[in-house]
Amino acid sequence: MTTAVDPPVRAAELLVRDAELLVVDGGREIPGGWLAVTGGRVTAVGGAGSEPEARTTVSAAGRLVTPGLVNTHHHIYQNLTRSYAPAVNGSLFDWLTTLYPLWAGLDEEAAYVSAYVGMAELLMGGCTTSSDHLYVHPRPRLVDAEIGAARDIGFRFHATRGSMTRSVEDGGLPPRSVTQTEEEVLADSERLIGAYHDPEPGALVRVALAPCSPFSVTKELMTATAQLAERHDVRLHTHLAEDLDEDTYCLETYGCRPVEYFEETGWLSDRSWVAHCIYPNDAELRRLAAAGVGVAHCPSSNMLIGGGTARVKEMRELGLPVGIGCDGSASTDHASLWLETRAALLLGRYRGGPGAMTARDALDIATRGSARCLGREDELGHLRPGACADLVVWDLHEVALAGALSDPVEAWLRCGPARAWTTVVAGRILVDRGEPRLPGLADALRAHSGIARRMQRET
Known part of the structure; x- marks a missing residue:
């Protein structure tokens, strides 16, 4: 594990900071890590104390951050x-x-x-x-x-x-x-x-x-x-x-x-x-x-x-x-x-x-x-600088995590249930505090209910 910053820090559009653990990829994890995003791409990652300025900041305090x-x-x-x-x-x-x-x-x-x-x-x-x-x-x-x-x-x-x-x-x-x-x-x-x-x-x-x-x-x-x-x-x-x-x-x-x-x-x-x-x-x-x-x-x-x-x-x-x-x-x-x-x-x-x-x-x-x-291992599935800015800040209730002190990744799957607290796709926040930021969702759910009932021949 390392807290080194790469590449050099500069102002970002989005900053996800203070993660309990940031999983960059299968070989790199940063305790207290942060991740900067500009133009839909990861521009830098690093450890506590070296964060850049950012237009929007998401706190991941006490939470695990992984690639989407x-x-x-x-x-x-x-x-x-x-x-x-x-x-x-x-x-x-x-x-x-x-x-x-x-x-x-x-x-x-x-x-x-x-x-x-x-x-x-x-x-x-x-x-x-x-x-x-x-x-x-x-x-x-x-x-x-x-x-x-x-x-x-x-x-x-x-x-x-x-x-x-x-x-x-x-x-x-x-x-x-x-x-x-x-x-x-x-x-x-x-x-x-x-x-x-x-x-x-x-x-x-x-x-x-x-x-x-x-x-x-x-x-x-x-x-x-x-x-x-x-x-x-x-x-x-x-x-x-x-x-x-x-x-x-x-x-x-x-x-x-x-x-x-x-x-x-x-x-x-x-x-x-x-x-x-x-x-x-x-x-x-x-x-x-x-x-x-x-x-x-x-x-x-x-x-x-x-x-x-x-x-x-x-x-x-x-x-x-x-x-x-x-x-x-x-x-x-x-x-x-x-x-x-x-x-x-x-x-x-x-x-x-x-x-x-x-x-x-x-x-x-x-x-x-x-x-x-999917043929996209160069830009998806990891959070190295240059990757697509697709990431998740995970939430587990404090009751579920009580006593899970030694390994945030093992706790993420062994404890639970876990949900996405924040989901980011191409640098855009699409789930915020566990709720989808989708303006058309309510209308889609209403239409979905009617279609499903007709399809299943229910009244």
Whole structure:
């Protein structure tokens, strides 16, 4: 640990000061630390007594400050069917087939308000960047609506243009009402890249391409999507090896296991990150690691559905980028990245013993590991000078912290619950004293309630 200042101190737009502990990255922590921000970037960090002047000052006295958490897998629209009783206790395939008909009611308004509410929830749980996998498209321009919500909030957002083309009539799982043709998918994917993808450093909006799964799209679409991503230099995302039924489906339909199918379609590259990745065998894990494929670990969703969990310790030892994903709001039923990071800590220790995972390991997965999955490890997931100014000041009630004197990072995940006291994205305060600073939130919540009731056929 060090209190050195870098680079030289100068006046700042925002100063976060007096932290009990400032976590800069996995190798540097500053007791009593401060952090200066100008132009949406971290300009300096240091220890007590060397703070610069600033236009706005946030006190982090007695609190832990960390990089913002990064969410690598989500289905935000599913907060419209959260904890839907007829679906919650089935298998993955049962859960999906129960909910697909409800999701057929998704339109632009529903996509916008679900995204607005979902991003508010993510911010309150310490998330400053999120991807989202929107793969049901009963109507056009749903991804546009999500991006509109992110822009209105000022949230850092990686929209992934999901797709399903293989309906139940074609041997797939979803009904025809939520699928599209391959031509529609590819044309809209190219349109979204042209309209919204920002490849520049510090980008608030980026676009990736994300056919849903081996049992909902054709092999031809997987291959064509990989080629389109290569042509436009965007990232690729999908579900992979999530369920044993997926093994059976791929063997019966494609004559190979899911990872082999993934490779045959041109996806085995460091352009790709995948959700869940629970059932690859040892040889397949090594192939994924050698190619640089990232994994979105979704601990709560996998436990709630009862489908197993990823071998995170082995993955990290092999060098795979591993990040945290909260997964869909109708499977996890919350969007707190703090809860997901804590679940990753518990699962890691449960699977591998007490030495398999520490709180710092879990924090590293939720920050630097997640940033690697999104291809942004240079500017997200840490607070070194030059990084995007995405950070969280954490709050735990003094009762919960009573007696926790020796290690603020371990206490952050072991005690709790923790909430974001202040959440900053690109230098802007979006959560202040635990409450979102979002002027459209009340209206979005009212609209969300009406849409959710209609979608669930309630009165």
